[in-house]
Amino acid sequence: MSRLRTKEANLLSKKSSILQPGSATYGHFRNSRRFNPADITEVMHIADKALEIAIATRVFKDRQGITNEELEEGRIQQNLRPTAIGQNCIPLPTCPLIPDKYRRIDGACNNIAHPTWGAPFTAYSRLLPPNYQDGIWSPRVSVVDEEPLPSPRLISTTIISDIDSPNHDYTLLVMQFGQFISHDFTQSMDMSYANGSAISCCDLEGTSILPPESTHYACMPIPLPHEDQFYGTFKQKCMNFVRSALAPSHDCTLGYSEQMNKLTHFLDASSVYGSTPEQTRELRSFHGGTLKVFDDFGRELLPLSKDPLACLTMEQGSACFESGDTRTNQMVTLVVMHTLFLREHNRLARSLQALNPLWTDEKLFLEARQILIAEMQVIIYKEFLPTVLGEEAIREFGLGLGYEKEYSLDYNPAINPSITNEFATAAFRFGHSTVDGQLRLYGPTKMEESIAIPEVMFYPSRMRHQKFLDEILSTLTTEPIQDVDPFMPEALTRYMFRGGNPFGVDLASINIQRGRDHGLRSYNDYRELTGLPRLKDFAEFGPEIAEKLYKVYRSVDDLDLWVGGLLESKAPGSLVGPTFRDIIADQFARLKKGDRYFFENGPSINPGYFSPDQLKELRKASISRIICDNSDGILLSRQAPKAFRKPGVPGNEFSDCNGPEIPSLDLSFWQA
Numbered sequence: 295m296s297r298l299r300t301k302e303a304n305l306l307s308k309k310s311s312i313l314q315p316g317s318a319t320y321g322h323f324r325n326s327r328r329f330n331p332a333d334i335t336e337v338m339h340i341a342d343k344a345l346e347i348a349i350a351t352r353v354f355k356d357r358q359g360i361t362n363e364e365l366e367e368g369r370i371q372q373n374l375r376p377t378a379i380g381q382n383c384i385p386l387p388t389c390p391l392i393p394d395k396y397r398r399i400d401g402a403c404n405n406i407a408h409p410t411w412g413a414p415f416t417a418y419s420r421l422l423p424p425n426y427q428d429g430i431w432s433p434r435v436s437v438v439d440e441e442p443l444p445s446p447r448l449i450s451t452t453i454i455s456d457i458d459s460p461n462h463d464y465t466l467l468v469m470q471f472g473q474f475i476s477h478d479f480t481q482s483m484d485m486s487y488a489n490g491s492a493i494s495c496c497d498l499e500g501t502s503i504l505p506p507e508s509t510h511y512a513c514m515p516i517p518l519p520h521e522d523q524f525y526g527t528f529k530q531k532c533m534n535f536v537r538s539a540l541a542p543s544h545d546c547t548l549g550y551s552e553q554m555n556k557l558t559h560f561l562d563a564s565s566v567y568g569s570t571p572e573q574t575r576e577l578r579s580f581h582g583g584t585l586k587v588f589d590d591f592g593r594e595l596l597p598l599s600k601d602p603l604a605c606l607t608m609e610q611g612s613a614c615f616e617s618g619d620t621r622t623n624q625m626v627t628l629v630v631m632h633t634l635f636l637r638e639h640n641r642l643a644r645s646l647q648a649l650n651p652l653w654t655d656e657k658l659f660l661e662a663r664q665i666l667i668a669e670m671q672v673i674i675y676k677e678f679l680p681t682v683l684g685e686e687a688i689r690e691f692g693l694g695l696g697y698e699k700e701y702s703l704d705y706n707p708a709i710n711p712s713i714t715n716e717f718a719t720a721a722f723r724f725g726h727s728t729v730d731g732q733l734r735l736y737g738p739t740k741m742e743e744s745i746a747i748p749e750v751m752f753y754p755s756r757m758r759h760q761k762f763l764d765e766i767l768s769t770l771t772t773e774p775i776q777d778v779d780p781f782m783p784e785a786l787t788r789y790m791f792r793g794g795n796p797f798g799v800d801l802a803s804i805n806i807q808r809g810r811d812h813g814l815r816s817y818n819d820y821r822e823l824t825g826l827p828r829l830k831d832f833a834e835f836g837p838e839i840a841e842k843l844y845k846v847y848r849s850v851d852d853l854d855l856w857v858g859g860l861l862e863s864k865a866p867g868s869l870v871g872p873t874f875r876d877i878i879a880d881q882f883a884r885l886k887k888g889d890r891y892f893f894e895n896g897p898s899i900n901p902g903y904f905s906p907d908q909l910k911e912l913r914k915a916s917i918s919r920i921i922c923d924n925s926d927g928i929l930l931s932r933q934a935p936k937a938f939r940k941p942g943v944p945g946n947e948f949s950d951c952n953g954p955e956i957p958s959l960d961l962s963f964w965q966a
């Protein structure tokens with residue numbers, strides 16, 4: 295460890311080993327990082343401790359002659375707590391004897407027997423043990439000869455192309471809501487220097503990978519092939535990639551490395567409120583239970599960020615926002631989602647105050663938060679998941695909500711709610727294929743503007759135009775989503791986070807590399823886990839795809855999970871193939887059944903249970919209602935009741951926001 299530290303200190307003195315603001319790859323770093331020194335120190339402190347445990351595991355493995363298989367099977371049951379290195383494990387929170395009425399901001403103490411489950415800065419769980427070359431942290435290698443796997447960029451250019459493939463049954467809102475909720479439950483972070491500087495693994499010009507003596511231990515740069523038709527034009531040979539921060543295992547034992555989730559794993563609107571009490575404090579106004587806003591001539595927007603590096607520019611007239619999640623400014627449509635839910639919180643707080651004038655700021659905040667979380671859970675389980683997974687998966691995995699006033703009996707304290715690595719690092723990234731590279735804005739008769747999305751990445755200033763929020767909401771609720779397939783816009787595979795540069799970074803390459811960084815096994819192992827026969831031949835994906843796959847992969851057992859998942863044909867009634875479907879359904883089952891505070895749980899489970907009358911109201915929540923209640927009402931007064939589905943067709947006609955088709959929740963049941 296001290297050798298690593300000495301080298302790190304040396305690298306810090308070399309300009310080429312530190313990533314400089316301004317490049318596209320800095321945008322990628324910006325994406326995973328909060329520019330708050332306390333936050334960085336906390337993350338890197340825990341990550342360092344986990345790295346020490348990884349090094350201890352290496353020493354122990356060598357001394358005791360432990361095999362990779364033994365590591366994979368988790369057979370070293372060496373409890374570290376009584377040893378010196380035990381201080382490196384996650385400290386156990388002290389939980390009150392009687393559980394809190396409201397879920398804690400940091401998610402801890404939800405499960406009495408496992409109080410760290412679901413808390414931020416803890417490890418992802420896994421569906422299958424990882425595949426690391428050394429059993430501990432080195433990335434997976436080919437099954438053919440233990441040589442490195444093909445370059446992610448070669449896979450990306452061979453398999454992924456930019457073809458328009460709209461799915462007219464669903465709206466683009468499914469994509470944007472999907473990204474928004476993913477920021478509630480998962481954020482891994484690139485490792486950084488202890489002072490928060492970003493690590494660079496390529497030379498300053500991107501024309502070569504840094505030599506080993508100049509390379510940080512967290513580097514895993516993506517080599518760009520000679521013949522790359524795009525990056526070749528710019529003489530680029532290296533795309534920066536820094537490995538994710540690690541976290542100690544929950545059970546405090548030696549073993550393979552686990553990556554850290556920076557957020558509360560639960561569905562608790564932590565993207566609105568933050569995942570730590572400090573973040574929440576920064577976001578609250580401490581008046582009437584509301585959250586802080588930026589009042590832009592009467593329109594409530596998210597509070598402005600004070601961090602000069604959070605967006606591309608902070609010039610006069612621009613805007614850059616703060617919320618409970620650090621990725622908010624990444625896409626302007628994501629800012630729109632955050633704005634809707636911020637406004638919803640404040641709307642609820644004000645309504646509750648009108649009903650209960652004696653309630654304190656604290657009480658109003660907690661009650662509004664509790665209602666908002668429930669609304670979000672209803673929208674996810676009642677509207678979003680049936681769209682993405684199909685009714686069959688909803689039944690099979692028990693994801694359906696109860697009716698009217700009934701409580702759920704699904705809570706099971708043996709279920710670990712933690713986000714699985716396979717879900718965060720591959721399956722839920724299906725969404726990257728659903729992104730449209732253009733945001734088309736329509737006037738009353740014709741399209742008025744088409745915005746290329748790289749123009750609005752980390753540049754959300756349009757939010758300040760009076761009509762923009764309504765315009766973009768109408769785009770999101772009427773434009774079709776892109777289908778889940780091996781197609782992605784060049785906006786994501788060539789130009790992501792380009793800022794003012796001629797080229798950006800490739801999200802497809804990054805997804806593939808991240809899977810290897812996190813030790814995900816090859817696609818076939820998960821296919822088998824979900825009950826499908828192992829793939830014997832790429833021909834099963836059809837001759838055209840098979841030919842491409844054989845060009846890059848030397849064995850079917852090398853195929854990366856994210857790639858294999860995108861290539862599958864859709865499961866019945868689902869937007870995704872069966873492997874992704876099952877990984878996603880499993881995750882949402884954990885988030886429902888392993889969360890004591892899930893809104894449907896009754897008094898025997900949930901100390902903050904809703905009354906039967908309140909439950910009945912909450913179950914009316916819909917994403918259309920959220921839009922109706924929180925848009926600016928300039929252009930939007932009519933809305934299709936099922937906003938994730940094609941609008942203007944029988945059963946989903948445009949309806950008046952004040953009409954019965956889009957029911958409102960009667961908050962009078964919250965009058966004390």
Ligand code: HEM
Pocket residue numbers: 322325469470471472473476480481482483624625717718719722723724725726728729747790801804805808
């Ligand atoms: C404009 C749209 C989007 C952009 C620019 C974007 C960009 C990114 C980036 C840069 C990362 C980090 C990659 C890494 O370093 O490993 C990421 C991660 C991720 N994205 Fe997206 N994304 C978009 C939309 C979506 C959608 C629609 C979904 C799901 C429906 C989604 C789900 C995820 C998930 C689950 C992760 C992993 C987060 C983590 O665990 O750190 N993204 N995305």
Ligand SMILES: [Ca+2]
Pocket residue numbers: 478479557558559560561562563564565
């Ligand atoms: Ca959360």
